[in-house]
Amino acid sequence: MSVHSSATVKRITTHTLQEMKQRGEKISMLTAYDYSMAKIVDAAGMDIILVGDSASNVMAGHETTLPITLDQMIYHASAVVRAVKRSFIVVDIPFGNYQGNSSEALRSAIRIMKESGAHAVKVEGGSEIKESVSRILSAGVPVMGHLGLTPQSIYKFGTYTVRAKEEAEANKLLEDAKILEQCGCFAIVLEKIPASLAKKVAESVSIPVIGIGAGPHVDGQVLVMHDMLGITQEFKPRFLRQYADLQSVMMDAFQQYISDVKRKDFPSEKESY
Ligand code: KIV
Secondary structure, X not given: OOOOOHHHOOOOOHHHHHHHHHHOOOEEEEEOOOHHHHHHHHHHOXXXXXXXXXXXXXXXXXXXXXXXXXXXXXXXXXXXXXXXXXXXXXXXXXXXXXXXXXHHHHHHHHHHHHHHOOOEEEOOOOHHHHHXXXXXXXXXXXXXXXXXXXXXHHXXXXXXXXXXXXXXXXXXXXXXXXXXXXXXXXXXXXXXOOHHHHHHHHHHOOOOEEEEOXXXXXXXXXXXXXXXXXXXXXXXXXXXXXXXXXXXXXXXXHHHHHHHHHOOOOOOOOOOO
C-alpha cells in the first residue's frame, strides 16, 4: 500500500532529516538506480533514496565502483527522479569527478543537480576533500559525506574488512566527521566501522549519521537494494539483513516461462487476439 496519495505528498528535505535526528526518529535509506524500482521504494515510504555508485557493481557488473562515469550516474539519477514523489534523492559523485579539484567538484555537482533533478550529492572522504565539499556547498547544493570503508578507495585499503579499528584511524574518522559537519554537510554515511565508534560520531555531531555496517547507535540505516532483496547472492557480509530471496523468485518465474514457451502452453487462446 502506498503511504501517500500524489496530491498530498510532503517531500522529505534536509530540514525533515535534521528534525528526525532531533526527535530520535530513525532515518531509512536505500539505494535505487532505475524508474520502476525507485517508484516502489518511494511508495513504500523510504526517507532517502541513494543513487549510489554501487550501480557500477549491481547494474553494470563492474568489480568496483571506480569505473562508473558522471554521465552514467546522471542517467540513473534522472530515472529515479522521474519516479519519486516523497523521498529525498541523493546521488553519488563518481570517482575522479570531485577529488583534488574543487572547481571540477562544483561542476560535477551542478551537472547532477541540473540534469537529473536530484536533491543532493554524496562524496567520500574527510579532510582531503574539504575544499571540494565547501565549494559544492557554496553553490547551495546539499552534501552528504561518507566515511569509513569508502569503496572508491578500495585499492588504497586493499581489503573490504572493517575500518577504523585502530585508534589512529578512529580518531581521524571522528575528526573528519566534525570537519564535514563544520563545512555544512547535512548528513554523513558511516560504512563498516565498529558500532562503538559510530555511536561516538553520532553523539559528537548534530547532523544525521546513517550507518551501513556501523551498528544500531546511529541516526539511520542504509543498504544496497540488490543485496537486501537477495538479488545478489554472492555478497553476504555480516551487516546485511536479507529481506527477500528475489533471486529464487525470479529464477522460478523465468524457468516457468521458458517451460511454458517450450511446451507451447504460452500464449493460450485467451492470451491471443
Ligand atoms: O554506492 C552506494 O551504494 C553507497 C552505499 C553503500 C552507502 O555508497
